[in-house]
Structures are given as structure tokens and as C-alpha cells.
Amino acid sequence: xxxxxxxxxxxxxxKVEARLRSVCEVDFPWLSKLLAHSLKEGGKRIRPAxxxxxxxxxxxxxxxxxxxxxxxxxxxxxxxxxxxxxxxSAVRRGRPTINKVWGEDKAILLGDYLxxxxxxxxxxxxxxxxxxxxxxxxMTISSGELNQAFSAFNxxxxxxxxxxxxxxxxACLLSLATESGAILSQAPEKSVEALKGYGHNLGIAFxxxxxxxxxxxxxxxxxxxxxxxxxxxxxxxPAILLLERYPEDNPVRRLFQNxxxxxxxxxxxxxxxxxxxxxxxxxxxxxxxxxxxxxxSLLPDNASRRSxxxxxxxxxxxxK
Amino acid sequence: xxxxxxxxxxxxxxKVEARLRSVCEVDFPWLSKLLAHSLKEGGKRIRPAxxxxxxxxxxxxxxxxxxxxxxxxxxxxxxxxxxxxxxxSAVRRGRPTINKVWGEDKAILLGDYLxxxxxxxxxxxxxxxxxxxxxxxxMTISSGELNQAFSAFNxxxxxxxxxxxxxxxxACLLSLATESGAILSQAPEKSVEALKGYGHNLGIAFxxxxxxxxxxxxxxxxxxxxxxxxxxxxxxxPAILLLERYPEDNPVRRLFQNxxxxxxxxxxxxxxxxxxxxxxxxxxxxxxxxxxxxxxSLLPDNASRRSxxxxxxxxxxxxK
Numbered sequence: 001x002x003x004x005x006x007x008x009x010x011x012x013x014x015k016v017e018a019r020l021r022s023v024c025e026v027d028f029p030w031l032s033k034l035l036a037h038s039l040k041e042g043g044k045r046i047r048p049a050x051x052x053x054x055x056x057x058x059x060x061x062x063x064x065x066x067x068x069x070x071x072x073x074x075x076x077x078x079x080x081x082x083x084x085x086x087x088x089s090a091v092r093r094g095r096p097t098i099n100k101v102w103g104e105d106k107a108i109l110l111g112d113y114l115x116x117x118x119x120x121x122x123x124x125x126x127x128x129x130x131x132x133x134x135x136x137x138x139m140t141i142s143s144g145e146l147n148q149a150f151s152a153f154n155x156x157x158x159x160x161x162x163x164x165x166x167x168x169x170x171a172c173l174l175s176l177a178t179e180s181g182a183i184l185s186q187a188p189e190k191s192v193e194a195l196k197g198y199g200h201n202l203g204i205a206f207x208x209x210x211x212x213x214x215x216x217x218x219x220x221x222x223x224x225x226x227x228x229x230x231x232x233x234x235x236x237x238p239a240i241l242l243l244e245r246y247p248e249d250n251p252v253r254r255l256f257q258n259x260x261x262x263x264x265x266x267x268x269x270x271x272x273x274x275x276x277x278x279x280x281x282x283x284x285x286x287x288x289x290x291x292x293x294x295x296x297s298l299l300p301d302n303a304s305r306r307s308x309x310x311x312x313x314x315x316x317x318x319x320k
Numbered sequence: 321x322x323x324x325x326x327x328x329x330x331x332x333x334x335k336v337e338a339r340l341r342s343v344c345e346v347d348f349p350w351l352s353k354l355l356a357h358s359l360k361e362g363g364k365r366i367r368p369a370x371x372x373x374x375x376x377x378x379x380x381x382x383x384x385x386x387x388x389x390x391x392x393x394x395x396x397x398x399x400x401x402x403x404x405x406x407x408x409s410a411v412r413r414g415r416p417t418i419n420k421v422w423g424e425d426k427a428i429l430l431g432d433y434l435x436x437x438x439x440x441x442x443x444x445x446x447x448x449x450x451x452x453x454x455x456x457x458x459m460t461i462s463s464g465e466l467n468q469a470f471s472a473f474n475x476x477x478x479x480x481x482x483x484x485x486x487x488x489x490x491a492c493l494l495s496l497a498t499e500s501g502a503i504l505s506q507a508p509e510k511s512v513e514a515l516k517g518y519g520h521n522l523g524i525a526f527x528x529x530x531x532x533x534x535x536x537x538x539x540x541x542x543x544x545x546x547x548x549x550x551x552x553x554x555x556x557x558p559a560i561l562l563l564e565r566y567p568e569d570n571p572v573r574r575l576f577q578n579x580x581x582x583x584x585x586x587x588x589x590x591x592x593x594x595x596x597x598x599x600x601x602x603x604x605x606x607x608x609x610x611x612x613x614x615x616x617s618l619l620p621d622n623a624s625r626r627s628x629x630x631x632x633x634x635x636x637x638x639x640k
Binding site: 123 | 346348350351354399402405406423424425426428429430431432433435436437439440442443446448451452454455456457458459461462463465466467469470
């Protein structure tokens, strides 16, 4: 399905893959190996696709869009490498993580190298507004993650705090992709705002679905263990709804109070699966996707706009 | 002594401190607390001083030099925060580390936030060459650190490999400071090269002295435990000379072969202290400082040049 959606930019996504491969070609063999492991094909490449699709409405100039598309994927990879080190995760995209194979120290340093590389690529856009936006987005992501770390195993979290958190953690990177694609193609300010809004709303929906799949997906589909949010003490929308529905006593509350963690994670997942909570969460995600599509209404109707609309649909329907 | 050296830029270093304090003023109280802890006064602030002093030969424009000076200090701090997490260090500058007080996950994320902030500040220079140089320097640092991590507890390391390693780990950040100061003050290309060379040679000397002090200093002077390089399995110049001098059997070899680590660290430190190795290492550092001063010869003679010459002298004489 992604293949059809990416159709208008398929050739250029191939160029992004080539750039990612060339990033792995460094003199230092260990670094080269770690880069190849982390940047290997197999990801959905949604972020570079968003840069390119967003660039298709006005002056589509690959000399700026290509480094930007590559940079957002590398920034995303850097955050995953650091996240896995932080969470001590063993598996990602069905493969062992950097920290699992080479140790946490290497994961921190590889993530740092990737951050530097992403900055270097963004400099190739020669656009100071995009360069600044890129830096600020990364600050928002790290501060969002810090916020999550400090609120781990805290039951007093509202739906609004959750939305704010995933806005900082996920949505801002997707809106960086769409906003920068627009800026780099000389889009008028209203269109920049529209594409930024699309990226933000798509990002919120994307993360809500991720959080649902952590309850109802399988490790096989996801390429990583499920139930991991609860294990890390992260309250996501399904867990918040579960707490609202059973305020007195429930497995999430018991788990966060450190009672028999594994058993309570399984019970919480079962409870979410066998209730209307899943459906309710999907309805929230769908609302954000509808809002995302609405953001596109003032843009010229072209193949790219149709792809972005289909992408919003895909984000809710995906199983991984 | 640093006070006298910094005299030509003393007022502007106060502005750097003010900028660093304003970086700590964020809405999120935990982040604010962590930033204040890591950016607190007490460091030598050599890197921002180098930016400012290097900017004093031509068009000294604080609107570019101030964000740059702040950015290099923040980048430096970010690498320290990540290093401490990697090495599981408990003390830095006489204070407990971020990882010690708040945990390793927070240290990784705070380091990331600082990296983003440094990049945002560099964007304020509005100079694409400096922006690119900044990104590349950080890649060199991370790849240098990765190199160090992969060569830990490896006895087969030459003096050349050591110099290459500290060039990537330390000298490149000092040369970033001097080179960017030159570029941002519109220095002619030859002066840019001269200041870059000065920064590089000063950086090599600085790191050699750091590595000597890890053998002969005291925890009280250094604000961190001594003998830490050997404990991490990092071969520095004193250890390499010791291995050369006693090729058959010596405490470094036994330590790297995992025999009674603490005892062998103490023996190695004693051996270095009571031999001419210390002197020999200082002679190497002095050579780099002489080379650094030589690099300055084509620059106009002014208070700043005199300070840079005195700084080269300070770097070898310092005890912390």
C-alpha cells in the first residue's frame, strides 16, 4: 500500500536510499558497520516521503529536498538508537538493537554521530530558516522524551498531557518534514502553514496508532516486543482510557504501583483488547487524520495531495 | 592566571555566562534544573574564550561571535554529559554528574537537548560555512569517541594512533572555536588557517596534559577521580611510554589483561610519577604549544595574540 502512496516520488526515494548508503561509507570500519546496521532498508521511510511529497506543490528542487529528506530519516534513526539505549530494548524492526549487539556506550556515540550527520545534511539546504527549524525540532523531541522519562510510572496524567507529550515526541518530526519540504520548494506562507498542520495532525494520529498497536499488535507484526509502553511506565491513550473506565482498581494502577508487573501488563492488554477502548482510540486517531486532510484543502490538487490523503488513511489502517 | 589571559574579552565572557544562564530558562522545570546543573559556572570556559580571542584580529562582531562562543561551550557540555553517562562517572568539576543524580536515561536526553540548543545558536551566526563546520566537528568528535570505545583494553596502540584519537576527541573542538572566531570576524583565509592550526596544536597539548594529570594529579585538584583512563581501558601517552619502557611485564599490561585492576592502576600511576615519563610527556605537550604559538606569527600583534600565547603556556602549567 505504501508503494502506491509513494508513487509520485518513488524514483527520488530511491535516491534517498542511495544517500543513506553513502552515509555508511566511512573510513572507520566499526562506524561503517554500525551505520549500516542502523540505516538499513526496511523502515517505512515516512519522514523522507513527507519531505518529498510536500515539496511537490511548488518549486520541486531535489538539490535541497534530497539532503533534507535524508536528514530527517537520519535524525529519526538517531532518536531511535538513543531511545533503544535508554529503554534497554533488544529488538527493533525485527533486528537486534545497537545497544544489544555492541553495548550502550556505542549506541550513545552512534546516535551522536548520526545527529552530527543529519546537521551536516541540513546545512546543504543552504536555508537558514530550515536549519534553525531542524535544531528547534530536535530540542522539542529531546525535551518531550525527558518529560516522558520524568513522568514514568506517574498515574496522574491527563489526556491533554498525553497529547502534548506525543506532539513533542513524534508529531513535531513529521511536521518538520512537511514544513521543510514546503519551505524548500518556495511555497507561499499559507501553504507552508497548511503542510505543517497536516504533518502535525498526521503525527498525532500516527503515534496514537503506535500506542494502540503496543496493546493489540503482535511482536511479529511490530518487529519489537508489545506491551513495552506499560513496561517502561509510559501512560498512553489506551491506558489513560482504561484508568478512566476503572478508576478504583485496575491492572495499570497495580502495575504502576509495582505489583507483579508482567502479569498486570498482560491483564491490561487483555482488558484493552476486549473492550471498546481500542475503538475509541482509533476514533481519536481518525479525527486527527480527518483534520490532517482538511489542512490540505487549500493546496493545489495534484498526485502528491492525493498521496498525502491516502497516507492519512494508511496511518490508521497499518498493522505495523 | 586565566583571568589575566581573558582580560581582552572579559566583558564579553560575562555576556556568554548570561547567555548560558538564559539557556536554562525553559518552561519545563526538570529540564531547567538539569540545564542549570550542567551549565553552571566553574568550568574554565576555554572554548568560548578561544572564539572571542580569535575574533579580535579583524571585524569583531558580537552579534555572531556571542552565539558561536555560547554554542561551543554547550556542545562541549553535551559531550561531557554523554561521556559521563558512557563511563558511568560519578563526579565532574567536583559535583555529582547528571547520570549519577538523575540516571543515565536523563543524561542521554539532556545531552541531546544541549546538542539541539548548540545547533540553534550556531544558526544565529547566519554563516553556512560555520554551520557546516560545526556539524562536521561534532561528527569527528563522536567518531573519535567511538574509536576510543572500540579500542578500549587493546594494548596494540601506537603513539600515532593516540595522537589521531585525541585530535578527533579534543583538538578538533578547540580548532572549531578558533577557526569559527576567525571566519566570523571576516579574517583573510591565511589567518583562518593560522588560527585553526593554533587551536589544533593547543588542543593536542591540552589533552596530553589532561592525560598526564590523570596519572599525577589528585582528585581534589581535578574535581574528578584520577586514574580513570586506565580504569576505562584507554591508553594515553603516559601509558604508551610505560609500555614502551617495560615491554615484557608491567602493571598496564596486567591491568589490560584483567588482573587485579585497582592494584595495577595504582602501580602504574606510581611508576609514571617516579620516572621521567611525566617529563617526557610534558616535553611533547610543550612542543605542540610552541607549534601553536608559531601558528600565530603571521597575525597582527595585539592584546589578543598575547593572550593566546599566554594561554598556550597556561595549558602546560595548569594543575586542573
